[in-house]
Amino acid sequence: MANKLIVAPAPHVQTAQSTARIMRDVVIALMPALVVSTVVFGWNVLFVTLLSVLSCVGFEYLIQKFLVRGPLTVCNWSAVVTGVLLAFNLPATIPWWIVVMGAFVAIAVAKMTFGGLGKNPFNPALVGRVFLLIAYPVQMTSFPMPVNGAFDALSGATPLAAVKHGAGFDVLGLQDLLLGNMPGSLGEVAAAALLCGFVYLLWRRVITWHTPVVIFLTMALFAFVVALATGMTGAALWQFPLFHILAGGAMLGAIYMATDYSTSPMTVRGCVIYAVGIGAITMCIRLWGAYPEGMSFAILIMNACVPLINKYVKPKRFGVK
Secondary structure, three states: OOOOOOOOOOOOOOOOOOHHHHHHHHHHHHHHHHHHHHHHHOOHHHHHHHHHHHHHHHHHHHHHHHHHOOOOOHHHOHHHHHHHHHHHOOOOOOOHHHHHHHHHHHHHHOOHHHOOOOOOOOOHHHHHHHHHHHHOHHHHOOOOOOOOOOOOOOOOOOHHHHHHOOOOOOOOOHHHHHHOOOOOOHHHOOHHHHHHHHHHHHHOOOOOOHHHHHHHHHHHHHHHHHHHHOOOOOOHHHHHHHHHHHOOOHHHHHHHHOOOHHHOOOOHHHHHHHHHHHHHHHHHHHHHOOOOOOHHHHHHHHHHHHHHHHHHOOOOOOOOO
């Protein structure tokens, strides 16, 4: 009698969801933010996004075709998601060749070097973004003003950068932070649109609420304690935490990048530890670091901690006391 026992790596439980279906849902969830960003910054948003997506798909195809020589996986939409997320971390006026270079680093270095989807320890789009930020800081921090409005108080700086340089955190109202009528990267100017995508992903059960919500709560609690320590009173005690949640890349990072299957913990308990770390590191960099934004660095740092988190919170084997 033939041996029917088959030893194979995870996953051992299959569902109706496929990688392509999950990735398509992520792309659909990002479309409202893309529409808002196009309205705010103009048609160049679509050019940057399309170029980023085509570059990511093209680099993955070429690497698999001529270097890895394995089965082609460009049809699973993961490269498309990486391209859209990378574009969302760039200014609308970024030179085209920088977009292509960022796509190369994201796919060739951060993804395919480790074996492709599911094997990469760091979020590819964030690796590409951080590389470009270090290599081309001027181009990466030159943000256009909205085409339908102008804010003299910001002078082309993002709200976080303006606050970092001494402006009041109420330089923009809650409505502007929600609707995105302000300078910034493509994906950090539409908090309301990103929240709509969050609701869609929860409805489709692509992600769970644990990581994003814990990140937001950690950031809010951190900001509230700092506000108390610095003598803020009245409305500022809730406006300051809300500002940090809505401004910058908090929404984009917490909802769409920190929840990446490949680079986040496997258990709910692990996700909570992971999310608390992201929220705390983000606020430390924002308040006391050299950069006005810290979400990208925080996620990458906690990506590196995921193996340790998984080992620490690993569930007991069935039958083991």
